[in-house]
Amino acid sequence: MVRPTSLSRRWGERTRYALYAVRHSPLSLIGFLIVITLALVAILAPWIAPYDPYKLSIADRLQPPSWKHLAGTDIVGRDLLSRVIYGTRISFLVGIAVVAISITVGVFLAAIAGFYGGVLDMVLMRITDGFLAIPGFALAMVAAAVFKPSLFNMIWAITLVSWTWNARIVRAEVLRLRNADFVLVQKALGAGPMRMIFLHIIPNCMGPILVQASLQLGLTILASAGLSFLGLGVQPPLPDWGLMVAEGRTYLPGRWWLVTFPGLAIFLLVTGFLLAGDGIRDLVEREVS
């Protein structure tokens, strides 16, 4: 059956397809909703947060949750809810930065190495093997510790670990596609390697790349929370969730709210990304078959 596809109809087809996919997978819909809601929270933080996240108020310190401070206050009297809300910004920032850089570097290196093969490919494979042999978190920790811990350096540390993952996936896809008929025809038409790689092969890899990106976002946020918890990432007074858990740890078991709410936030956002990623994966697999 031949279906019409003028421009507006193409978008209609895509929307209908997306709605169908989502209806059949409510979990991923929940994931997307969570992510979108939290993204809005991050964007609208100055308007949503009841207090200034940096404002100290020693008199109000270590208050349990109340109507005045819905999530309680920390050791220096800062409103925990506001800090958690602003923490959303940091999490999104780190996640997006790491994933964007990882994908860019990974795609570029893997595309060239995978396409040309030979020594280039072997070198890339050995390098990624080396990086992958060191358990990711360990490497990130080392990198984060070596350079003076800060938000900026932590981003680089995590990127150092994740780019290899992207590179692997892209390389596998490029290897699969470089012998495809349509690439061979491109060669006959006189296309240069750059055109073949970046205009034809890479766009056809987007599916797995997207799936990986959404999972990576979740795992990056987990990693950054872990690093900040250990003191190797975001430094005070920034309202990073992992850091807040570390700060609140010394006041356990009494002041449970200091640790519970930031942790819940991490859990929520990461779950959102992972569920959404599952949904994207289903979509991509369905498109392939």
Place this chain on the structure above:
Amino acid sequence: MEGSCPPLRFMLHSGAADDPLLRVRGLCKHFVLRSGVLARHTLKAVDDVSFDISRGEVLVLMGESGCGKTTCGLTAIRLYEPTSGEVIFGGKKLLELQGNELRRTRQEMQVVLQNPLPSLDPRVTVRRAIAEPLVIHRKYLGLNRSGEEARVAELVRIVGLREEELDRYPRNLSGGQQQRACICRALVLEPRFLVMDEPTSALDVSVQARVLNLLLDLRKELSLTYLFITHGAAVARYIGERVAIMYLGQIVEMGSIDEVLDGPLHPYTRALMNSVLDPHGTVKDKKVLLEGAPESAVDLPPGCCFQKRCKQASDECLSCAPELARVHDGRFVRCHKAGLL
């Protein structure tokens, strides 16, 4: 005149009229396979192939699956790098060209592959796919936007695609339409030579005839030369003028279509022709049927390539590989026992 498309310049190529357009000598494509710890095997997909194709001619490359005809065709236009041999295209030594010069020569020789759907980038509309070669060679063609559009429109009309089909994605077209799109794309650079690798084998029977007719029309209108690869005798007769029969990477017989298919000299060709089912239902000569399984071209023994399945094989055939010998003008056979049957 505004609005009219520039005349298609297919007629204006230079070059001496007598020279063959494509001259292939001793073309080899060998693959080295590894299995086990140290074992190395050589797959001679194309071995010492030589032929000429004159301007405007259709040479059919025929044989069973695995005989190397696809590899031969694609290597001849350097889509695969040959292991050795010489290819002279339009007077130029194809295998010595590099970079931009090679790219520009590629404009003159295009390819249409067997399966149209994988030949098209699934993320690109048909219109963009057809126009893309013009974009690639924009610098050298000197056409402006409207010139490009006009050329595309003209070719689309010739090939028989409709306007509304152009904005679709390949998966939304039928097999015949997809193949027409591929043909159209191959023609947009105004090549003089096309390699067609079984372009109709993947299509419905009813569509096959239409596409074959289209190819014949195009050849006349645009003065094209074809290297047509197929495994079917009927298709070969319909479209071809000369034919080369391949077996395990070598050409075993070559000549005009009628001569070879009606009066085969090589044992393989004879068996092949005898096994073609015809409407009258009987196989003519049971003694000449092919026996044995289709072979692979890995680690071939010395001697004739057909020795394992040939009824007439003798000691000479096992030890000494026959040359492609000239029987008379334009007719070649590679067999010690040719004609002695």
Place this chain on the structure above:
Amino acid sequence: MLRYVLLRVASIPVVMFLVVTIMFSLTHIVPGGAVQVALGPHATIERIEAIKAKYGLDKPLPVQFFTYIRNILRGDLGESIIRQKPVISEIGTFLPASVELVVLATFLIIVIGVPLGVMAATHKDGLLDFLSRGIAIAGVSLPSFWLALMLLLAFSFGLHFFPSGGRIDPSVSPPAHITGMYLFDSLFTGNWVAFLDALRHIILPAFTLAITNISTTTRLTRDGMLKVFKEDFIAMAWAYGLSPRKVYYKYALKNAILPSITNLGMTLAYLLGGDFIVETVFSFPGLGFYATMGLLQVDYAPITGAAIIISFMYLCTNLFVDLLYVLVDPRIKF
């Protein structure tokens, strides 16, 4: 086949070389002198110079690199600058604890994850499926340090079931040293007091590790079971009138289990290096704890030493699992 094995084994030194290079590069790019940072702001110049000379840190980089490689091949991973003790012997005391923890965690993963996966498969698209997949995903999304703290809050501070840290109570003497793994050693020597105490200490960290790594096992078990359900021999089992329990566990599970087993191997390998946070939160003196302390004190020898050991164990475990996979599944050829 043999060729594959040889290649894999031969690749380990190559990759290890890369690992060592990466670690060396990272720790030697540090601006401002590693020794100074490690010894703190009160160290005198003489002391810094003395330490530098002792460890050869004043020599040019390539010489240091070469010496480092040579030492590693001799089994010398350097010394901790702060404690002046050889890294390799320190690792020797911390390593068994990690191994114990990881093995126990893997055991828990099997015991919890596989039944969850089976449950999800047998109640496909039902509430139990939804729940078990939810638990699996939640496991991954839970930050391990947070889960650890929550568990501590609940069971240690709240209910006083488990202690809040360490490996064994100070009042209990550790069992005789056979492997260094308390659980094993105490069982072996019949030391019940030590066994129970060690178990109490290890159960929460093991549980934390297990929950955060359950998701892949559950998913693979579920997917494997679902695939096997479609096979003809299962239909035959139903046709014979076998009870659901028999069909699921005796027939289906055996065939579906392979991918999750091999993944378990990978998980084991991964866990060997990944439990930094859990060990730190529980003050469990394993390899991860050791490495983290090194990191926070910016003491490079322990850091690189631990990372190298961890990578090596990771590579070997992966290789072992891959080879096992090839042996177990006769369909795989190379």
